[in-house]
Amino acid sequence: MSGPAPVQQQPTSAWSMYRAIVGIGAFCALIIVTAYQATADRIRENQDRFLAQASAEVLPAATSTVAVKLAGDGSLALASETGELPAFLGYGPDNRLVGAVIAAQGMGYQDNIRVLYAYSFDQDAIVGFKILDSKETPGLGDRVEKEAHFLANFERLDASLDPAGDALANPIVTVKQGQKTEPWQLDGITGATITSEAIGNILNQSASRWVPALEGSAGRFAERSTPEGR
Amino acid sequence: MPGKQLTPTDEFVKGLWRENPVFIQVLGMCPALAVSNTAINALTMGLATTFVLVMSGISVSTLRRFIPREARIVSFICIIATFVTVVDYVIQAVSLELSRALGAFIALIVVNCLILGRAEAFASKNTIGRAVLDALGMGVGFTAALLWIGVLREILGAGTLFGVALFPDGFQTWTVMVLPSGGFLAMALWLLLVNWIRDRQEKSAKAAQGVTR
Numbered sequence: 001m002s003g004p005a006p007v008q009q010q011p012t013s014a015w016s017m018y019r020a021i022v023g024i025g026a027f028c029a030l031i032i033v034t035a036y037q038a039t040a041d042r043i044r045e046n047q048d049r050f051l052a053q054a055s056a057e058v059l060p061a062a063t064s065t066v067a068v069k070l071a072g073d074g075s076l077a078l079a080s081e082t083g084e085l086p087a088f089l090g091y092g093p094d095n096r097l098v099g100a101v102i103a104a105q106g107m108g109y110q111d112n113i114r115v116l117y118a119y120s121f122d123q124d125a126i127v128g129f130k131i132l133d134s135k136e137t138p139g140l141g142d143r144v145e146k147e148a149h150f151l152a153n154f155e156r157l158d159a160s161l162d163p164a165g166d167a168l169a170n171p172i173v174t175v176k177q178g179q180k181t182e183p184w185q186l187d188g189i190t191g192a193t194i195t196s197e198a199i200g201n202i203l204n205q206s207a208s209r210w211v212p213a214l215e216g217s218a219g220r221f222a223e224r225s226t227p228e229g230r
Numbered sequence: 231m232p233g234k235q236l237t238p239t240d241e242f243v244k245g246l247w248r249e250n251p252v253f254i255q256v257l258g259m260c261p262a263l264a265v266s267n268t269a270i271n272a273l274t275m276g277l278a279t280t281f282v283l284v285m286s287g288i289s290v291s292t293l294r295r296f297i298p299r300e301a302r303i304v305s306f307i308c309i310i311a312t313f314v315t316v317v318d319y320v321i322q323a324v325s326l327e328l329s330r331a332l333g334a335f336i337a338l339i340v341v342n343c344l345i346l347g348r349a350e351a352f353a354s355k356n357t358i359g360r361a362v363l364d365a366l367g368m369g370v371g372f373t374a375a376l377l378w379i380g381v382l383r384e385i386l387g388a389g390t391l392f393g394v395a396l397f398p399d400g401f402q403t404w405t406v407m408v409l410p411s412g413g414f415l416a417m418a419l420w421l422l423l424v425n426w427i428r429d430r431q432e433k434s435a436k437a438a439q440g441v442t443r
Contacts, residue, residue, distance in 0.1 A: 012298040012299065012300055012301075016298050017298055017300065017301055019296075020296060020297050020298050020301050020305060021301060021304070021305070023296065024293070024297070024305045024308055024309065025308065027289075027293075027309075027312075028308050028309060028311075028312035031312050031313075031316060032312055032315050032316065035315065035316040035319045035320070036319060038319075039319040039320060039322065039323040042323035043319065043322045043323050043326075046322065046323065046325070046326040047326065049326075050326045050327075110334070134333075135333065135334045135337065136334070137334070142333060142334075
């Protein structure tokens with residue numbers, strides 16, 4: 001037995017489709033831009049405050065900092081303002097240089113990961129690490145922020161230079177969990193392989209650029225002369 | 231045949247208990263289990279979802295005659311994603327710590343089936359007023375459910391409520407409650423209680439009507 005014939009719906013015209021899609025897109029774009037404009041200053045303030053706290057966390061020996069940047073020739077220069085990836089030299093209470101705090105970023109599993117790490121001139125090593133921004137998978141990739149054995153990598157992660165002083169003696173690499181044998185290796189996380197490898201790549205790329213400049217210019221910035229800082 | 235039209239009050243109230251999104255419809259389980267480890271996280275996620283529900287409900291209801299049937303899902307998702315972006319900016323402006331604690335789950339509000347479900351099943355077929363009442367009711371019901379789970383987990387798992395210590399130093403916390411498995415345990419306990427109450431209510435109603443099983 002056949003039922004009643006289905007009602008034929010008129011196909012939507014191309015103009016109606018374009019009008020709807022473009023109209024909704026413009027409506028959404030307007031709302032997002034308005035919200036961004038309204039909150040951008042406040043978010044920036046919060047980020048600066050968070051960055052200052054994170055700097056103190058990764059390099060607790062520093063009581064004041066000075067913003068620096070990499071000049072065109074690869075040397076270190078003072079920076080008048082901090083960009084998206086700021087870098088600071090950290091000074092102790094006696095105004096002597098104790099280390100550097102550097103922000104770096106790279107692609108993780110889901111999105112860009114932004115990290116902050118501390119470099120110690122005394123130890124030629126990365127001695128502090130913190131994730132600034134990450135959208136890695138909850139429960140998997142985000143374990144790089146919490147796993148004690150992974151964070152223990154940053155008690156002293158070797159970043160010493162080769163004899164020529166223009167490159168890392170050994171690239172920072174992530175190895176499988178439990179297989180770390182060298183001080184420049186990151187003990188990875190099973191279940192967060194891509195994210196822990198991404199952290200290794202981010203640190204290796206950033207340290208390869210920054211550590212030669214820091215070591216090459218350490219003498220010039222050994223003592224803090226400017227009064228401002230955190 | 232179209233169903234009976236609810237009164238505006240019923241439209242709001244239905245999401246609180248009779249059609250509660252978490253305990254009855256069992257929707258939006260991902261944030262309900264993942265970010266309910268503390269009461270403040272649960273409350274923030276609930277309020278953020280309520281905001282997105284209400285604003286997307288208003289937008290979808292307003293534009294319902296303008297959106298062709300074939301383009302409705304992509305349009306609804308675009309609208310929902312817009313308000314999720316707005317709520318993400320607002321949370322970052324209020325507290326970066328809170329934004330970091332909620333992490334990717336704020337962005338994942340976009341794929342909370344509760345929001346797309348209300349946009350498709352209700353807001354696209356009703357007036358703005360009814361869409362707002364429905365979204366508010368569902369949002370408050372969702373927030374309350376998350377809060378109950380969060381309160382239970384934080385008290386038992388950390389011995390605190392909204393970060394305030396409730397017990398003396400010797401209190402042994404049930405750490406499992408703030409871990410992912412604690413989410414399932416807390417959810418199961420609340421579902422047990424809610425279903426028991428509903429069962430009793432149904433029996434009472436039938437007894438009042440003189441119907442026996």
